[in-house]
Amino acid sequence: MIEKNREIKVTNRGHGVVGYTLNEMGGLRRQFQHGETKTVTFEELEKLSWAPGGMYILQNELVIHDPEVIKALLGSVEPEYNYTENDIKNLIQFGTMDQFLDCLDFAPAGVLELIKKLAVEMPCNDVRKREAIAEKLGFNVTNAIELIEAANEGAAEISPSHRRANPINSETPAAEQSKRRYTVTNK
Numbered sequence: 001m002i003e004k005n006r007e008i009k010v011t012n013r014g015h016g017v018v019g020y021t022l023n024e025m026g027g028l029r030r031q032f033q034h035g036e037t038k039t040v041t042f043e044e045l046e047k048l049s050w051a052p053g054g055m056y057i058l059q060n061e062l063v064i065h066d067p068e069v070i071k072a073l074l075g076s077v078e079p080e081y082n083y084t085e086n087d088i089k090n091l092i093q094f095g096t097m098d099q100f101l102d103c104l105d106f107a108p109a110g111v112l113e114l115i116k117k118l119a120v121e122m123p124c125n126d127v128r129k130r131e132a133i134a135e136k137l138g139f140n141v142t143n144a145i146e147l148i149e150a151a152n153e154g155a156a157e158i159s160p161s162h163r164r165a166n167p168i169n170s171e172t173p174a175a176e177q178s179k180r181r182y183t184v185t186n187k
Contacts, residue, residue, distance in 0.1 A: 002072055004043035009065040011037040013085075013110040015117055018061045020054065022047050032062065035085075042069060049073050060109035080107035088114050092124050100129050104136040112137055120144045 012018045012032035019031040024047050032038060045064065048054040055074075063082065064070050070077055080103050083091070088111065091103055103111070115133065119141045124130055130141040 002042050002069060004041060004046075006042040006069075007039045008042060008045060008069050009037055009039055010045070011035070011063045011065065012061065013063050014061050014113055018057060020048055020051065020057060022051060024050075037065075042072075045069065045073060063110075078106040078108075080111055083107065083111050083114075085114060085118070088118055089122065091115075092118055092122060092126075092129065097128055097132075101132060101136075104132060116141070120148065 010032070012034060015034050017031055017033055019029065022028045022030075022044065025044060028044065030038070030040070030044075045058065049058055058064065059074060059077075059081075064073070070081075074081075083103070088103075091100055092115070095103075103115070107115070116137060116139045118124075119130065119133055123145050124133075124141055134140050
């Protein structure tokens with residue numbers, strides 16, 4: 001039996017914010033930013049597991065850093081549950097195709113989201129792994145990379161090459177700065 005006040009480290013593996021409210025604990029609100037690790041009690045995790053959507057959060061979005069607590073709350077988990085961002089980078093770069101396919105088949109949702117993100121950022125140069133991501137996750141890494149490259153090229157073209165006006169000068173009164181810079185001629 002695990003003590004209710006036992007402290008456990010928990011990390012948000014996703015790239016978004018994960019939050020929950022536990023009314024059973026006086027309306028306790030908890031938010032985890034991307035990659036953030038917090039120390040919480042076993043009681044809090046246990047009550048989260050009973051809350052609607054709580055088990056999904058524990059299985060897919062958060063990583064519990066205590067094997068005994070994992071076993072008590074989640075039962076057995078696949079090895080991919082414990083994958084870190086570095087593990088996923090290594091898998092994308094150096095993992096065998098079978099290891100990669102197993103990860104796509106057995107990893108929790110948070111790991112799959114990291115695979116998509118990292119496959120674009122690194123980028124993943126293995127065409128077979130890109131195809132596996134497209135087939136298993138419905139995400140086209142090649143298209144995502146091309147869109148980012150096109151957006152970056154477009155941003156470079158938009159940047160101004162020369163100033164359109166003189167910058168505001170604190171020594172010159174605002175009314176004088178905004179005066180028109182042309183003269184009116186009458187015919």
